[in-house]
Each structure stands twice: as C-alpha cells, then as structure tokens.
Amino acid sequence: MTTPPKTSQAAGRVWQRMLSGRRLDLLDPSPLDVEVEDIAHGLARVARWNGQTSGAHIFSVAQHTLLVEAVMRERNPRIDARLRLAALLHDAPEYVIGDMISPFKAVIGESYKAVERRLLAAIHIRFGLPAALDEAIERQIKAADRGAAYLEATSLAGFTKAEAKRLFGSDPGLPQTMQDDYLTPWSAGKAEKRFLTRFQALCDPGS
Template identity: 35%
Template sequence: MGPGTDAPVLDFAPWTQTASGIRLDLLSPQPDMFTREDIAAGLSHAARFSGQTGRFFSVAQHSLLVSSLLKAWGHTPEVQLLGLLHDAQEAYLCDLARPVKVLVPGYKELELRLWAAIRERFGLDDLPPEVKDADNAALHAEAWELLGPPAGDWAGPQAEASLQTVPDARHWLNAVLTPQEARSAFLQRWAELEGPSATGGNLN
C-alpha cells in the first residue's frame, strides 16, 4: 500500500493531537497539519535506542548530529536541512528501533504518508543517499557513546565511529541536553539553514 492508496477501514478515528493542539490525521495527513514547533517538540522528547542508554539522548539531538556531519562533509544547506529533518515523522510516530520497525506491520506506510506531507509543507526534496550515510555514521557513533560496547559488530570499530576528526559533530554527540535545550537548538538550526525569508520571521 503506497501513500496514495486508499486508507484501511478502522473502527476508530486514527488521529493524534499535537503539542500545538492540531488534530493530525495519521492516515490522511495534510501539509497544513505540520508546524516547526510540533516537530521540534516531538523529536526533543523522543529517546534514541528506545531509551536504553546511559543518559537521555533525543532524536532532535541525533538530527543535529546528522546535520552537522553533512556540513562537515561539505554538503549544501539544503542537504544539511534534509539531514536535520530526516526523522521528522518520528515526532508523531515515536522513534522505533530499526529491528522493531520491521516487526510492526503498517509502520513504514505511516512514515511514508507523514513524510510526504512534511516534504510538501516545507518544500523539501526527497532524501539523498548522503543523508542515509550521515544517519548511519551518527548511529554507530551514538551506539559506542551511549550504549557502551555494542553487542556484536553492527556498529563497526570504535575508532571509526568516534567522529574525532569532526569537532562540531563531537559536540552534539557529547552534549547533555534536556528536551527543552534540544528543542531550542533544533529550531535554531532549522532557522539558520532556511534563512529568515523562508520562515517569514516565525517558526510555525
């Protein structure tokens, strides 16, 4: 079932209320249902690795790390913004660990529906491969930093995952941020990458 196909018939209304009070239809999301503030609120309270970490580390902080890697690798502000927003749909669906996502029928479809509406709302391109590369690099670095020695070899060698040659990325990896601090930093980075003309002076 693709984003443009008919929604399944349910015996309840599949919607959720956002931090700003918007009623978000999960099966038929519209671009005007999404705001910068709601995305920042959701991502800054969502924990990486299902919260199984030595300290709180939000998806918003992960997104800042991904965006900083893309900047360090010489990519354009447009690609850096895609790195910042690559998990935007998780502000509404939560951050399921990759092994869990594949076990939840319909979750990928919901991600695609929300991402399509978010892209339209903010005029985004689809994600280029470079964003996935940065996402994976951040994942491996976070695993070593937050989980301790990862079980198995899925995160690669620690020396390669340490990001020691990328000071800005190390900053976001090491910073201890509350949800409020992560939210503020996320919105600030978004505004920087879009520029004042893109937001019209506000963050809605």
Template identity: 40%
Template structure:
C-alpha cells in the same frame, strides 16, 4: 464512538496520522515532538536519553563538514528533517523491530514523510546524495552507540553490523558548549532544533 487516529499537538492542532496534511503542525510542534522522541529505545548510559532532535542536528553538522561542495540550504534542511516523521508519531523504532510491525507501519512512515517533504519543499534525494547522507547517518549512529548507550566498538561491528569507525569528536559539542555526546534536556533540544529549522527556512526564503 468513531475511531480516533488523530493526536492533539502542543499548539492545539490536530494531526490525523492516517490522513495527514502539510498544515497539521507548527514548526514548534515538530521540534517538541523530535525532542521528546528518543533513540536507542530510550536507553542511555547518561541520566538522559538521546533525542531524535539532537541526532538530526548531529547528522546535519557532520554532513556539512564532509561535503566537497557547500550544501544548498534546501539540502541542509533535508538533512535536518531526515527523521522528522518520527517526531510526529513520537516513535523511533529500533531497526530489528521494524519487520515485525509490518507494511502498515512502513506505509504510515512514508505517508508522514511525504507531507513533510511537501510542507518544507524538500528536494528529492539523488542516489549520490542519499549515499552521502547514509554514510553520515551511520557514522553518527556508531558514535552514539558507544558514547551514549554504552556499546563497545567491537559490539558495534559484530552485533550491530556497523562498519563505520567510531568518532571521538562530538560534532555539536563546540557549537553548544556541552559535554561531548551528553544528551540534551528535551527543552534545550527543542529550542536548538527549532532555531536551526527557522534559520534554514529563512535562508531558503
């Protein structure tokens, strides 16, 4: 039997993880994958784990409020899809583990990120944009560590090495009417992510 490096997606399409193309998944496949891929190793102080889909929407929402100039739709789409490769492989690796997975895993991530950028016509990051994104991404991570997983603010600084202040306000709670920082069920996360993805693509045209 030939080695199989492809996975069957909910749409029925096949994604070859070692030789992906921009046409191997639907938007709904991506939304479902991100909604079923969990941050923090799947650990949570809530009954549900936190999905990468919800995290991605949080980063986009916070980035919108922390920019001097309104982001263009393509820039917002790039924020929404910053972890999209994780939804295709259904794995969000915690940072301390990545060095043990070696360069092969990094190459796999880069390959998937490349076809995602091509599929959605994402602009390249400028150094300033990348820095602004990382500030927001880290701020969301610090808040998740405390409000979702159960770390203390001191542990976030001393153990995780994150210096960002821990936000109290959930950037998504008002919009969706949920309890602040409560992880969403996968179906809700997929639907909300897909709605945002579809709306941004419509704005881009």
C-alpha cells in the same frame, strides 16, 4: 502485512492532536497540519535507543537529527542548505509515531514504513522539499545517519567499536569538540531550542 488505507474512514480515531492545536491524520497527513514547533517539541521528548543510553537526560531524536546534519555538513561543507534541512528532518515523522528501534521495525514490516513515508512526504512538502528525495541525496543522508549511529552507539549506548563498526560502518571522524557537544545528552528544552534554531538557519541561510 497489507498496506494501511489512505483514508481514515471506519478506522476510528487516527489523528494526533498537537499542542499547536493542529490535528494530524496519521493515514492521510496534510502538509497544512504540520508545524515545526510541534516537530521540535515532540522529537525533543522521544528517546533514541529505547532510552538505553548513559547521561542525565535521554538522548533525544531531536539531538540525533542535529548530529546527523552536523556529520553531513562536516563531510561536505559546501552542501546546499536545503539538503541539510532534509537531513535535519529525516526522522521528523517520529514526532508522531515515536522512535521504534530497527529490529522491531523489521518485525512490523511494510505497514509501519508506509505510514512513515506518508508523514515524511507531508513534512517535506510543508517545508518546500520534494515529497520524495533523489536517491543520491537519500544515500548521503543514510550515510550520515549511520555515522551518527556509530558515535551514539560507542559513546552512549554501550557498544564496542567493533560491534558498532559491524552494524553501522566506520567512525565518521567528527571533530572532538563537536562530539563533546552533540554527544552530551541535552535536556528536552535545550534539544527543542537547538532544533528550532538550526531549522531556522537552514531555511534562511542568508539571514
């Protein structure tokens, strides 16, 4: 598929109105139109695994990103807070475009990925991160993401450990107390609040 144009001319309405009042252009997103409150609100209401998880609530993308950051932190407790912020924000574009399952992303192809990359770059710039992360950092985040997916798959989505290991790699070994917290689906309000609290802590690690 062809890459979507960077401008929104002649493309109809391509912006999303946020509760903050911001209007975010999906094809040419400006960092000035990105607000963390909008991100937290949206991600807390987007379901992982297409909603096919156990529990009284959906397992939200907001909760997933917190789990990814926790896995990354457990693997390397001395890792810089800004890198953990990048982990927390790794799926932030989904507050606009939703969480499309990986098999469907593969069907759609490059068009989806191009939109996702532009949104993530705008989000990074808004919060003081490089538009594109170093490849080594990307690998660390991806490894933590796969570890989180393993835990979600086996605890919430009905996968056997063998299936999950084949698809996502090994169990990341997160302490049981943390698993009990992060893998119990939260309400949207709790997920939103926890996301904002963690975001603030990572932005102001000395406060």
